[in-house]
Amino acid sequence: MPAGPGTAVVIGTGLIGTSVALALRAAGTRVWLSDADQGAARLAAGLGAGAMLPAEGVPGGPADVAVLAVPPAAVAPALASAQARRLARCYTDVASVKERPLREAAELGCDLASFVPGHPMSGRERSGPAAARADLFAGRPWVLCPGQRTSAGCVAAVTATARACGAQPVRMPAAQHDRFVALVSHAPHVVAAALAAQCARAPAGALALAGPGLRDVTRVAAGDSGLWAEILAANAGPVRQVLLGVAGQLGALAGVLEEIAAGRDESVKRLVDLLEAGRAGVARIPGKRGGPAPSYAVVQVVIGDRPGELARLFTAAGAAGINIEDVRIEHSPGLPAGVAELSVRPEAAADLTAALAAAGWPVASAP
Amino acid sequence: MPAGPGTAVVIGTGLIGTSVALALRAAGTRVWLSDADQGAARLAAGLGAGAMLPAEGVPGGPADVAVLAVPPAAVAPALASAQARRLARCYTDVASVKERPLREAAELGCDLASFVPGHPMSGRERSGPAAARADLFAGRPWVLCPGQRTSAGCVAAVTATARACGAQPVRMPAAQHDRFVALVSHAPHVVAAALAAQCARAPAGALALAGPGLRDVTRVAAGDSGLWAEILAANAGPVRQVLLGVAGQLGALAGVLEEIAAGRDESVKRLVDLLEAGRAGVARIPGKRGGPAPSYAVVQVVIGDRPGELARLFTAAGAAGINIEDVRIEHSPGLPAGVAELSVRPEAAADLTAALAAAGWPVASAP
Known part of the structure; x- marks a missing residue:
């Protein structure tokens, strides 16, 4: 440093x-x-x-x-x-x-x-x-x-x-900072809260169907409301501008859906265009800090649900001299086995796969 | 099965x-x-x-x-x-x-x-x-x-x-399914796209400030626009209803921010209420599938960035007879050490902490 x-x-x-x-x-x-x-x-x-x-x-x-x-x-x-x-x-x-x-x-x-x-x-x-x-x-x-x-x-x-x-x-400049964070931090919090508020009054049976998408979109709205209200109040003008932009986009999307519901199938093309604008925005947001860089290769290994299983796995990897950069375990409730996803430098993936296979592990490169 | x-x-x-x-x-x-x-x-x-x-x-x-x-x-x-x-x-x-x-x-x-x-x-x-x-x-x-x-x-x-x-x-019934997924899956996609579209035309300097919050909120909008347009078109009515609800909530939030920007500080209380509605919604969404259940305890261990480190860690855990349910590694670029977060059944957390400490690992329970 x-x-x-x-x-x-x-x-x-x-x-x-x-x-x-x-x-x-x-x-x-x-x-x-x-x-x-x-x-x-x-x-x-x-x-x-x-x-x-x-x-x-x-x-x-x-x-x-x-x-x-x-x-x-x-x-x-x-x-x-x-x-x-x-x-x-x-x-x-x-x-x-x-x-x-x-x-x-x-x-x-x-x-x-x-x-x-x-x-x-x-x-x-x-x-x-x-x-x-x-x-x-x-x-x-x-x-x-x-x-x-x-x-x-x-x-x-x-x-x-x-x-x-x-x-x-x-x-x-301070004013530019405030406009920038209104877009990338403050307004996203408000949008997540506006969507999550719809879930506050929804039937429990609907929420039981929720998957990771809804959780991702709404997660930030779990933050401290008092602190966030203070932040938003202190940046009210710029945040409001972004919210009006989002509300306008939502209104356009709702209008296209109304046309489609009325049978005007040619409006689907406009719907695609509006969704493409979203994709273009996502593509411009820089990637995750700290997690595995996109350049890491992922090796998937099936592991049993018992003490020492991960130790045996990492011992096998360590014996091959391979440094594991990140590990993620996917484990479904009620199943005896899970999948460990090991992130390694790309040049080490083949060696790791071979070493684990030789040690008897069911192993595959991630798609 | x-x-x-x-x-x-x-x-x-x-x-x-x-x-x-x-x-x-x-x-x-x-x-x-x-x-x-x-x-x-x-x-x-x-x-x-x-x-x-x-x-x-x-x-x-x-x-x-x-x-x-x-x-x-x-x-x-x-x-x-x-x-x-x-x-x-x-x-x-x-x-x-x-x-x-x-x-x-x-x-x-x-x-x-x-x-x-x-x-x-x-x-x-x-x-x-x-x-x-x-x-x-x-x-x-x-x-x-x-x-x-x-x-x-x-x-x-x-x-x-x-x-x-x-x-x-x-x-x-089919109609109920369509209303439910409009709320928990289809509308969240559209809301994410509407927010992400604001990023499509934003200065690059603004997006450089983005953190995990913006990425979480917008991630689903990266999906295939053609397939999603087909899905949304086939469920246009119910999705539109949810979007109108979200747009209305956003309008209310923008209105409160306008009052605050005009100096009416008493409106901050209403802002807190609107954010609390979002928190209440998030709290009703069921937890992550497969990942650590909320009832797991998390033990944090400082680990070095070298081959075999995780094997030594898991060997120490396995020797204590403790089954690790999930592991997450937080690792900042450029630093020699990271933190492994081990999820275990709550009753095993104290034993794991003691076993790792006895084996010389810097270890703490997560706050």
Whole structure:
């Protein structure tokens, strides 16, 4: 990891704050932790994320950087408080909206020269310090939105902080950030919630037929409604624009279906076109981070449902000197056997298949 | 598996047809395969799904059951053709809409007494015979929609066929099936497509910020537009009803955001309520098939990125006599270590944690 700040304060030790602290510690930064919930801060400290920030402030004077890892509405007050206490020379936040906290900070009279608004594009379904991971930001974009008044020194310090966490800093104006995340994060949450709401009043017999498609489409809507309402409210204009676009597209699709239901079969062509627009959009979304890259080959092995079966499988793979990059087990309820899908580098797939077959495993390359 | 039919014909050897054939073969059924694409039928036969159906018909007379595994619009013609050739005593299909093929079959003068419309609620992102799996239907619902004229003997034969595939037969009227799948399968596809279409014209810089949420919500929209247009067209009325409900919910959400953008902060409470309706819906959707049930406990272990590491881990677990139900590896690019998440029965979690810790593994229970 590139060198990060020598010292940092992390205000707010939830998932993101604690993960930043763990990443900075791994990069050699001395980290001080603070949270309105003392228990959360102590848990983060116990995980090795840093030391508790003393009430009298940072020992030895201001830290290089303070990271405000608090919800959007709390950013401006936290910044005002931290600056009043002179906790650091430069400040950044991690909130998922940027214009409104910046405006509120200006209204509170904060020093904007030392504040570099930021947003690491990482998250997990779990929350809280115990879910934190030092590698949460590895390879992910980390948006920075310095304004015209922001000091070059603080931009450099906060950029180095993002890099030290393994992230890729991306600079853009705050308004552009807010429009972008409205499209890729906030509106998808609302769309998922609007669809899921139809399931809230559906017959149980209908939901019993649900497969992975419905679960995928609605999953994000399980998030904390209070936190999400705060995020959406802070980015209301841009989110509304995307929602109107989606609603318009849905209206067009419903109109075509009405024509088809009325017997106008030639409208099916327009239906295909509307679905193709969706496919084109999906194709533009970058692939999954962390999981097996598309370039991995997958070898499928039938495994029994008994202790030691996976150990025997991996022992056979290890004996052949092959590193398994990822493993996924497909296991149907009530069946005695499952399928282990082993992801390996493509050049190792043939060797692995041969080694497992020689050891008596039922094995096949995935289609 | 329960006893299936003694003999069966499968017309259409794509993913579903070949999977049915594999499952029936495993249950002891003699299976004959046919597909307009001879290569697909030969591939299925090569996978062990059965023998090629001779041009002159089923050797030894009609089969017990013929499974028509063809797209919705092809069901009625395939049924008429199969009945004209007297391929079987009873017939079923697997199309994802039920009313329209049934109406078309009646219009073609098919014998409806021997036809039991069916729909196994299974699928994969992959298609074609090579993606087929004998356990594709294990534990999944298989909807059957016999009408008043359907013979009891054929209902019994097709029910036994579904059971022999490991599925759970569920009976309901065709119209109810179509309304149910409009909600849990067809409309979600359209909603995903409508959102994804917004990404088709978005700046690349916006999509670079996308995380797993957007990918989850839009993933199903990557499906074959031609096949999906056919499915949606065949179920146009019920799908349209769900879409209008979603569009209405989106309109309400956009309206609340407009109020919030205009400064009416008290509207945030209504936003929370609308999001809560989505959460309530998600909570009603049954959990993932095959994956770890919600009742499994997860034990997290830090593992190195080298051959044999997983073998050592599973050997340690196996030595403790603990059966690992599922494993997931989280591995960030560029980092030397990853985290293996082991799902075990809750009562085994403490033993596994202790056994792994004793063997020197860095281990923790998941939050």
